Amino acid sequence: MQDSQHPKQVSSSDLRNSQFGCGLVNANTVNAGQIGGDIYNIHLGQQTAASDNSVQSQNQRQRSQSERDSLEKAYILQSQKVANLRTALVFETDVSRKFQYEQQLQTEERTLNELGDKLDAIEQQLQATDDSGVETDISIYIERPPIEDKCYKAIVQPGALIRLKAPQRMGKTLLLEKTLDYARHQGYQTAKLDLQLADIDILANLKTFLQWLCVDVADSLELEPQLDKHWQEVFGLNKNCTRYFQKYLLLVTDTPLVLAIDNFERLFEYPEIFPQFCLLLRGWYEAAKQGDKIGNIWKKLRLVVVHSTESYPSLDSNHSPFNVGLAIELPEFNLQQVINLAKQQDLGLLKEQDLAQLMGLVEGHPYLIQSAITHLKSQQVTLEELLRLAPTEQGIFSDHLRQQLWHLQHNPQLEIGYKKVVRANAPVRLDTEVAFKLHSLGLVKLVSNDCVPGCDLYRLYFSTRLE
The missing domain is CATH 1.10.10 (Arc Repressor Mutant, subunit A)
Structure with a gap:
């Protein structure tokens, strides 16, 4: 994304006394200060990762919902402002004014994109804190053989690259945690990078993003960042990041390092970062195949990339990390796995035919199944009532x-x-x-x-x- 300006600075001049060509659209309708006003000062604040084994409090969820509602109003107002500017450009005939409006439109479109990114981020937060906590409680993990065994075998291979793919709320993050936990039991170092927690400013350009990556991984390993020592402007950005990992994070230890990148699909919307970062990861993977000293260093790095969709931005097949390594796609639960889940929850009242009936509505979707079982266990609702109200605003999935x-x-x-x-x-x-x-x-x-x-x-x- 391009560097953005503060909303209060989006307009370089006051257009309130101007008229657009033909006199059809008054400039007041597109003045940067007229629509939205101070509402653009809303921000998400510092996003912090919640504990993997707990759900945020209801009060925090309510605050997030309130923040989302405010952001949504700002987004609607900003959308109208952008639409008005586009209309104004159609009618404007004065060349200097037309240029002025074109410049303002670019700025307002950036503001609109930023608001959209913030809305997406807070929606992800709300999804992560939904009241069933499906993907956070490791004690209710249901295995889907042979997926887990494949991940465990792959993570101990020198220079491994594992790609976990599934739609949202299918259990990717929980499988990732299982894999990282297995690696820790092998004595490996681990660092997890959640791209959903990256502020918009971090994604503004490739240099900021790669430096954030370096600092975040060092912090996970309880090391001082030392960017000043290992980042030299004479080198390119990917080269600098590679040198940092090679000379600082990998060379000084014999212990393998597992780097997990969750919510990778967030980068799909950032064309300045996505292809270059993919090229970087592919380069690290290929470096581990070398038989020389450098190759031995990179063999210590194990990569795990987690994403919820295909990499639809176009990539050169030789530069992509999405066509190498071990690909794991998480399936839905089958009936036996749903039965096992019900047993783990001590839900003996449900018979196999009851669970099959539930699957007739939500199939084997892990989040929906877990949510239903949680409510049935607490006796908040009967199965008959759950199924009847499920597709309505009164249902437990509302x-x-x-x-x-x-x-x-x-x-x-x-x-x-x-x-x-x-x-x-x-x-x-x-x-x-x-x-x-x-x-x-x-x-x-x-x-x-x-x-x-x-x-x-x-x-x-x-x-x-x-x-």
């Missing part, structure tokens, strides 16, 4: 469904595409990028090149909500 609806309503292409999917009686062919994004949200399953609803719950709910 928060999750509204979050998914928010994603669709803030991306018109996704909304239009998903409306076709839930209202069709057969698989639907969508634009590739739209299909991948819907799949990353877990809203669709891919059948060859076509899409079907992720489960009957989604079909029932969204077929009435998407008008």
Whole structure:
């Protein structure tokens, strides 16, 4: 993303006394201070990672929801401002004014993109703190053989690269934690980088991002950053990051280092960073194959990349980390795994046919299954009532469904595409990028090149909500 200006500085001149060409649109409608005002001072603040074994308090969740609502209002106002500026440009005939409005439009579009990024980030926070805590409680982990064994065997291989892929809330982060825990038991060092926690400023340019990576990994290993010593401007950015890892993090120890990168798909929207960072990771992976001294150093690095969709931005196959190493795609739970989960939760009241009936609504989606079992265990609802109310605002999935609806309503292409999917009686062919994004949200399953609803719950709910 381009470097952004503070919202209070978006306009270099006051256009309030001007008229656009033809006198049809008053400049007041596009003045930077007229729409939105101080609401642009809203910010997410310092995002901190919650404990992997606990759920944030309800008060914090309410604050996050309030912050999201304020940001959403700001986003709507900023969208209107951008739309007004675009309209003004159509009617403006004065060359100097037209140039002025073009410059302002670029700035306002950057502000709009920043607000969108902040909204996406806080939505991720809310999803991570949903009341069932599906992906955070390691005590309720259900194995999906042979996936775990493959990860354990791969992580001990010199220069390993593991790619974990699945839609949101399928258990990727929990599998990642299991793999990291196994590595720690082998005596390995581990560092986890969650890109969802990266501030927008960090993603502003490649240099800032790579330096943040270096400092964050050093901090995870309880080392001083020492960027001044190992970062030399004479070298390129990827070269500097490589030298930092090689000379400071890897060379001085014989202990392997596992670097895990979660929520990698966030970089897909940053074309300045994504291809270069992919090239960097691929270079580290290839360096470990060398038989010389340098290769022996890089063999100590093990990479784990976690993402929720395909890497739809185009990449040279020789520069991509997405076509090498071990690829792991997490499937949904099968009936036996759902039975095992119910047993772990001491939910003996549910029979196999009851669980099969539940799967008829949500299939084997780990989050939805766990959420249902949690509510049934607490006796807040009977199975019959749960199934009846599930696709409504009174159902136990209402928060999750509204979050998914928010994603669709803030991306018109996704909304239009998903409306076709839930209202069709057969698989639907969508634009590739739209299909991948819907799949990353877990809203669709891919059948060859076509899409079907992720489960009957989604079909029932969204077929009435998407008008």
